[in-house]
Amino acid sequence: MIHMTMETTKTETERKYCKGCKRDLPISKFGKDQSAKDKLLHQCRECHNRYQREDRQQRKEYLRTKEGQRSRLLERKYGVTLKQHKQLYTDQKGRCSNCGASIPYDEIYVSYNYETKKVRGLVGKRCFFQEIIMKGGGVI
Ligand SMILES: [Zn+2]
Ligand SMILES: [Zn+2]
Numbered sequence: 001m002i003h004m005t006m007e008t009t010k011t012e013t014e015r016k017y018c019k020g021c022k023r024d025l026p027i028s029k030f031g032k033d034q035s036a037k038d039k040l041l042h043q044c045r046e047c048h049n050r051y052q053r054e055d056r057q058q059r060k061e062y063l064r065t066k067e068g069q070r071s072r073l074l075e076r077k078y079g080v081t082l083k084q085h086k087q088l089y090t091d092q093k094g095r096c097s098n099c100g101a102s103i104p105y106d107e108i109y110v111s112y113n114y115e116t117k118k119v120r121g122l123v124g125k126r127c128f129f130q131e132i133i134m135k136g137g138g139v140i
Contacts, residue, residue, distance in 0.1 A: 013026070014026065014027045015027065016029075016030055016038070016040060018030075018042075018043055018044040018047055019042055019043060020043040020044060020046075020047025020048070020050075020051065021043075021044065021046065021047050023044070025044050027040060029044045029045055029046070030043075030044055030045065031045050031048055067082065070082060070085075074110070077110075077112070078110050078112050078119055079117070080110075080119055085110075085122075086105075088119070088121070088122055089105055089108060089122055092121065092122055096108075096122070096123045096124035096127050097111065097120070097121030097122055097123055098111070098121070098123045098124070098127040098131075099123075099124065099126075099127055101124050101126075101127075103122075103123075103124040103125075107124065107125060108122045108123070108124070109122065109123050109124070109125060109127075109128035110122060110123075111123045111127075111128065111131060
């Protein structure tokens with residue numbers, strides 16, 4: 001009987017420091033994380049939930065911006081990240097990969113090969129639509 005009481009007291013008094021709210025809390029306040037050394041999240045439940053909420057909120061707001069919408073579209077349609085897209089644009093020196101005309105970043109289109117599932121390059125509006133007409137909707 002005494003033994004059991006001691007056991008309970010132990011788990012209740014065992015504490016862990018939360019980096020989020022900078023408090024020493026009983027480990028029961030922490031969620032589980034199998035990848036962590038002590039199998040607990042490094043933030044308490046409260047902080048963890050708040051962090052996730054903020055993260056979601058931030059992502060939601062980002063997706064409302066022009067850049068966020070572009071990023072989502074690029075990933076969904078072509079499997080490239082916005083970073084890769086920008087890099088490609090820089091690599092092409094801001095020019096259409098087809099005709100070499102200088103194109104502003106906001107007006108660049110992705111030339112995508114649906115057979116190889118690869119981005120051919122970035123093109124200007126004119127070349128983009130020409131390609132669609134010529135190849136029967138091969139690019140978009
Ligand atoms: Zn906390
Ligand atoms: Zn062009």
